[in-house]
Amino acid sequence: MNSRRGFLKTSVLLGGGALVGSGLFYSKLKHTRGMAGLLVSFLEYPQLALTVGQGVLKSDPTAYNISLEQMIDTLLQGINTSRDQLPEMPPEQLLDALHQRVRADFENEQIILVNGWLLSRTEAYLCSLLALLS
Amino acid sequence: MLIDARQLEQGDVIDADICIIGAGAAGITIAREFTGGSTQVALLESGGLAFDEKTQSLYQGENIGLPSFDVDVNRLRYFGGTTNHWAGHCRPLDAIDFEQRNWISHSGWPISRHDLDPYYLRAQPIVGLGPYEYENLDFWRNKIKLPELELDKNRLNTVVYNQSPPTRFGQVYRHELEQADNIKVYLNANVLEIQTADNAAEVTGLKLACIDGPTFSAKAKLFILATGGMENARLLLLSDRNHTKGLGNDNDLVGRYFMDHILLRPGADVSLSDPNVDLSLYSALHRVHDSQMFAILASPEALLRKERLNNFRIHLLRRKPAYPAPVGRIMSRIDKVHGTLDVNEREAGQKQPGLDEHELRKVGRDAISLHMVLEPTPNPDSRITLSNQTDFFGQRKLDVNWQIDHKDLSICYRAMELAALEFGRLGLGRAYGAIFADAAHWPGNLEAGRHHCGTTRMTGDPKTGVVDLNCKINTVSNLYVAGSSVFPTIGYANPTLSIVALALRLADHIRERLHGRQA
Numbered sequence: 278m279n280s281r282r283g284f285l286k287t288s289v290l291l292g293g294g295a296l297v298g299s300g301l302f303y304s305k306l307k308h309t310r311g312m313a314g315l316l317v318s319f320l321e322y323p324q325l326a327l328t329v330g331q332g333v334l335k336s337d338p339t340a341y342n343i344s345l346e347q348m349i350d351t352l353l354q355g356i357n358t359s360r361d362q363l364p365e366m367p368p369e370q371l372l373d374a375l376h377q378r379v380r381a382d383f384e385n386e387q388i389i390l391v392n393g394w395l396l397s398r399t400e401a402y403l404c405s406l407l408a409l410l411s
Numbered sequence: 412m413l414i415d416a417r418q419l420e421q422g423d424v425i426d427a428d429i430c431i432i433g434a435g436a437a438g439i440t441i442a443r444e445f446t447g448g449s450t451q452v453a454l455l456e457s458g459g460l461a462f463d464e465k466t467q468s469l470y471q472g473e474n475i476g477l478p479s480f481d482v483d484v485n486r487l488r489y490f491g492g493t494t495n496h497w498a499g500h501c502r503p504l505d506a507i508d509f510e511q512r513n514w515i516s517h518s519g520w521p522i523s524r525h526d527l528d529p530y531y532l533r534a535q536p537i538v539g540l541g542p543y544e545y546e547n548l549d550f551w552r553n554k555i556k557l558p559e560l561e562l563d564k565n566r567l568n569t570v571v572y573n574q575s576p577p578t579r580f581g582q583v584y585r586h587e588l589e590q591a592d593n594i595k596v597y598l599n600a601n602v603l604e605i606q607t608a609d610n611a612a613e614v615t616g617l618k619l620a621c622i623d624g625p626t627f628s629a630k631a632k633l634f635i636l637a638t639g640g641m642e643n644a645r646l647l648l649l650s651d652r653n654h655t656k657g658l659g660n661d662n663d664l665v666g667r668y669f670m671d672h673i674l675l676r677p678g679a680d681v682s683l684s685d686p687n688v689d690l691s692l693y694s695a696l697h698r699v700h701d702s703q704m705f706a707i708l709a710s711p712e713a714l715l716r717k718e719r720l721n722n723f724r725i726h727l728l729r730r731k732p733a734y735p736a737p738v739g740r741i742m743s744r745i746d747k748v749h750g751t752l753d754v755n756e757r758e759a760g761q762k763q764p765g766l767d768e769h770e771l772r773k774v775g776r777d778a779i780s781l782h783m784v785l786e787p788t789p790n791p792d793s794r795i796t797l798s799n800q801t802d803f804f805g806q807r808k809l810d811v812n813w814q815i816d817h818k819d820l821s822i823c824y825r826a827m828e829l830a831a832l833e834f835g836r837l838g839l840g841r842a843y844g845a846i847f848a849d850a851a852h853w854p855g856n857l858e859a860g861r862h863h864c865g866t867t868r869m870t871g872d873p874k875t876g877v878v879d880l881n882c883k884i885n886t887v888s889n890l891y892v893a894g895s896s897v898f899p900t901i902g903y904a905n906p907t908l909s910i911v912a913l914a915l916r917l918a919d920h921i922r923e924r925l926h927g928r929q930a
């Protein structure tokens with residue numbers, strides 16, 4: 278399962294250690310950091326994503342001073358879901374929702390400029406979520 | 412017939428029906444239109460059959476404008492002119508380019524694309540191109556079977572560009588001109604002055620000289636100035652014996668509105684989230700029978716009107732990207748890129764997952780550069796004037812003051828933004844550009860397109876232009892101008908095809924005029 282592997286990978290980056298066993302994996306999702314970890318698990322190259330996220334936190338007025346919870350809520354609102362619904366959401370569905378949201382961002386010019394990159398707001402916030410987690 | 416003017420006698424007089432000054436794309440095209448007929452044509456070329464340093468030095472001038480403009484290296488002064496080193500990119504101007512657009516000051520041709528269409532059709536083979544199928548992408552795609560980007564057509568379209576071999580006019584058409592009894596090509600013949608009657612309303616002759624040879628003159632019924640976007644203006648300004656401002660310059664317009672395409676190479680680089688995406692329709696040259704084509708991105712007319720944009724094109728090229736890290740690859744999974752699993756599998760086994768320098772360098776090459784070509788806003792303060800320095804003949808050299816409108820920077824930004832939005836929307840990658848980091852200043856890689864236009868602009872009103880819709884100097888009865896100096900706006904297309912089309916149109920007009928006189 279790709280999302281789970283991504284979750285494991287990101288957890289290592291964040292110093293959380295490997296999570297063993299599916300029960301622990303899904304129970305973790307009930308906590309804020311677990312939800313954040315799941316969301317950022319769809320980002321490749323976490324170290325690079327972290328650098329981008331730090332840039333977003335510095336430059337974007339919405340992301341500046343935002344809490345981890347608020348950032349999660351912002352992202353979940355974008356894909357019409359909630360913290361309660363997230364643990365029940367199949368990873369493929371979550372990935373699809375993020376994919377659609379990012380595409381819609383580019384369609385609607387919901388973008389953020391960070392260090393010369395033009396990114397969708399959703400993906401920029403995903404990167405900043407990683408920075409907040411770290 | 413080719414004649415080395417150095418073999419003429421001092422004081423000789425060339426006598427012809429038409430005198431064409433300059434044997435580049437325009438001059439050679441016009442001369443060829445008269446081959447085999449009874450009209451006597453003298454085609455006067457400053458250089459010889461090959462590059463010569465001394466002759467080329469007659470082009471020297473000083474750049475007193477933007478630092479990104481090079482006066483000397485863009486043009487070539489020998490038989491065939493600048494076609495001796497042109498790249499060969501071809502496309503007609505768009506219909507909107509001819510319009511008076513209320514969001515672009517000083518825009519508007521007195522003719523339409525419709526007026527030029529038959530001449531574009533005739534120009535196509537002259538420039539060495541195949542089928543005239545610029546508006547029919549499927550014509551090409553059916554043959555080369557390459558995928559087209561599924562662009563939002565309200566933002567960007569895939570547009571056909573043609574590629575000339577490129578045709579070196581001097582080489583390709585030399586034999587034909589040599590064989591024509593009624594065409595005399597004078598090499599090493601430098602026009603120093605266009606001489607007029609006292610009222611400067613009619614050209615009476617040309618004063619010529621060779622670098623290592625005699626001084627002589629030329630007489631004709633009609634004269635055509637075809638020496639390029641800068642030199643056309645220079646010769647008019649130098650011909651100030653009976654008009655202190657220069658010939659055709661009653662309204663101080665000769666040399667003004669000097670334009671060149673605004674280039675950002677690149678305007679942005681796209682870090683591809685999918686390294687396997689096939690962009691070769693755009694990034695490579697494709698041969699179809701005797702033709703070569705590639706595709707570019709350009710915005711539809713409706714968007715240009717809605718957002719009040721100058722016309723622009725974007726080339727997609729495989730180049731080493733300028734960005735520091737391949738951010739597009741972060742989004743591979745979100746973009747649902749096929750093959751992402753391989754990357755995940757590799758990383759899953761790493762103790763320190765994430766950035767691996769070797770991997771980063773490797774995927775960093777998965778990039779496409781967006782090269783931007785923008786139509787400039789005509790600017791009367793962008794101009795060519797005569798300097799106080801002189802050339803070999805004691806003729807005043809050029810000062811070139813290329814200026815661009817600051818408004819054009821925001822259009823460059825928007826063009827790059829549109830491309831970045833589309834690459835993101837299609838899940839292909841993310842764009843990085845200096846212009847996204849600093850939208851208030853021109854990026855350091857701003858450069859001119861080496862397409863010199865506008866210095867003898869064509870308008871429908873003598874108060875606002877130098878030539879009329881037939882390319883005749885408004886105030887002179889028998890002097891015409893050929894070449895891109897007559898373009899009042901230049902769209903995004905490379906100018907050579909339009910130069911040749913306009914030359915054909917001018918040749919038709921001259922033929923009619925002479926025929927009328929004979930009749």
